[in-house]
Amino acid sequence: MIRKMYDWVDERLNVTPMWRDIADHEVPEHVNPAHHFSAFVYCFGGLTFFITVIQILSGMFLTMYYVPDIVNAYKSVEYLQNEVAFGVIVRGMHHWGASLVIVMMFLHTLRVFFQGAYKHPRELNWVVGMLIFFMMLGLGFTGYLLPWDNKAYFATKVGIGMAGQVPLIGGFITKLLQGGDIVGAETLARFFAVHVFFLPGALFGLLGAHFIMIRRQGISGPL
Amino acid sequence: MSKDQGVSRRQFLNYCLTGVGGFLAAGMLAPMIKFAVDPALKKGKAGGNMVPVVDEAVLTGEPSNHGFKYKITDAWLGEQETELTAWIYKEGGQVIALSPICKHLGCTVGWKNDPQKQNRFFCPCHNGLYEKNGKNVPGTPPMNPLDTYQVEVKNGKVYLGLVEPNKIVGGA
Numbered sequence: 001m002i003r004k005m006y007d008w009v010d011e012r013l014n015v016t017p018m019w020r021d022i023a024d025h026e027v028p029e030h031v032n033p034a035h036h037f038s039a040f041v042y043c044f045g046g047l048t049f050f051i052t053v054i055q056i057l058s059g060m061f062l063t064m065y066y067v068p069d070i071v072n073a074y075k076s077v078e079y080l081q082n083e084v085a086f087g088v089i090v091r092g093m094h095h096w097g098a099s100l101v102i103v104m105m106f107l108h109t110l111r112v113f114f115q116g117a118y119k120h121p122r123e124l125n126w127v128v129g130m131l132i133f134f135m136m137l138g139l140g141f142t143g144y145l146l147p148w149d150n151k152a153y154f155a156t157k158v159g160i161g162m163a164g165q166v167p168l169i170g171g172f173i174t175k176l177l178q179g180g181d182i183v184g185a186e187t188l189a190r191f192f193a194v195h196v197f198f199l200p201g202a203l204f205g206l207l208g209a210h211f212i213m214i215r216r217q218g219i220s221g222p223l
Numbered sequence: 224m225s226k227d228q229g230v231s232r233r234q235f236l237n238y239c240l241t242g243v244g245g246f247l248a249a250g251m252l253a254p255m256i257k258f259a260v261d262p263a264l265k266k267g268k269a270g271g272n273m274v275p276v277v278d279e280a281v282l283t284g285e286p287s288n289h290g291f292k293y294k295i296t297d298a299w300l301g302e303q304e305t306e307l308t309a310w311i312y313k314e315g316g317q318v319i320a321l322s323p324i325c326k327h328l329g330c331t332v333g334w335k336n337d338p339q340k341q342n343r344f345f346c347p348c349h350n351g352l353y354e355k356n357g358k359n360v361p362g363t364p365p366m367n368p369l370d371t372y373q374v375e376v377k378n379g380k381v382y383l384g385l386v387e388p389n390k391i392v393g394g395a
Contacts, residue, residue: 054251061255065298072299079299085261086254093254 025215030222042219044108049207051101055139058094059196066146068192070185073148098140105136117220125213128206135203142195148188156183156191273375273382277311280379282318286310286334286344286355291383309372309383310334310344312355321357322370322386332369344369358392368392 010016029035031042065080065087067073080087109129112118118126145156160183164174179186230238276291289311292304309320321344323331330348337345343360344353352360357369371391373384 057251057255061258064259067299075299080258083298084258085264086258089254090258093251 028219028222031219041107041111044104044111048101048104048108051097051104052203052207054093055097055101056200058090058097061090062094063196068146068189070148070188073146073188077147098143102136102140105133109133115220115223119220122213122217122220125210125217128210128213132203132206132210135199135206139195139199139203142191142199145188145191146195153183156187271373271385273373273384275380276309276320276383277381278379279313279318279376279381282311282313282381284312284314286312286321288323288334293383307383311381314356318374318376318381319356319391320372320374320381320383321389322372324370325351325365326359326367326369327351327364354392356391357389 031039033039033043062080065076065084067076077091081091082088112126112129118129141156141159145152160174160177163177164170166173175181177187177190178184179190272294274291274293277289281287287310288308290306290308293307294302295305297303308323310323311318311320313319323333325332325346325348327346327349330346330351332344332346332351332353334344335341336347337343340352342355344355344357345351346353346365349364351365352363353365353369354360357371359365359368368389368391370386371389372386375382375384
């Protein structure tokens, strides 16, 4: 049955070569942990992506209950965590995954840096990688405010205070981030929008570019 | 020898990989799906509280409109008061309270609010008609009789509870 359905689609759209281009490519011996165990360092990028997928999925599900409003945000988080089945697990995945994605990304960056894998012709991919790094930090910063508890509020106060120290345009940045004169209703709504729409959108584009470039340029040679 | 068994080494490894991958994906997705589906699986709160609405002495054989506040629990908002109304009348010592929500598309019906149709509940949206006991008049849009409230009379006070399907009449 499935075979027939696949053939039906394949006959019309010729998807088999697409699948081959995406998945069927040779992995050089020096990046295969089965040959050299030390090659596990090449897994960090893939692990970062894997955790990113978990973040996207668990985040999508969390928005089914979460409300970005200062009166209800904390209560809705408390409700989804304590009253809804597996709420602890789904929020736990998003909570711990948020830290882990930064850790994995950092290890991946260190590997690329110390192997010199960012050198010609892969400079552009390093730049895109750095942009992804900042997107991830932005996601962490904006997501931290959303539960609207004391920790969230004061962490954001501190973070915005740091951004406000930029010479000349500090005041402007502060107001832009806060959406007003205080960390309040507008800040929460704005951080939510940035966290679930703007940054993920930018992240998808950058990840796509990152992966296309890897495929075009191949994996850098052994040390 | 391995050829006889029909599963090549590559195929076996593919099965293992698919199995492990599927297990990982299921472990990841199962909690999320249960999380999303949970409200649909939870049982509704049974019973429901009874609210005092009106003195029994006020009621006559003619349906009259009474508003009251009913408490419902709404997720993280906790207990909320919602305003409801009922058409209440007395018949043979029994108190009957009808929900004013039309069974066609949910507009609000009124008793004798169309001067042409005497002794009928009338819905202005699509000209739905009901008899005094809530029975829908054939040939008008509603397919079922008006719902009734759970009624309890205590110390001369009429208490109303949850809405339930009309048991006084069969559908027309």
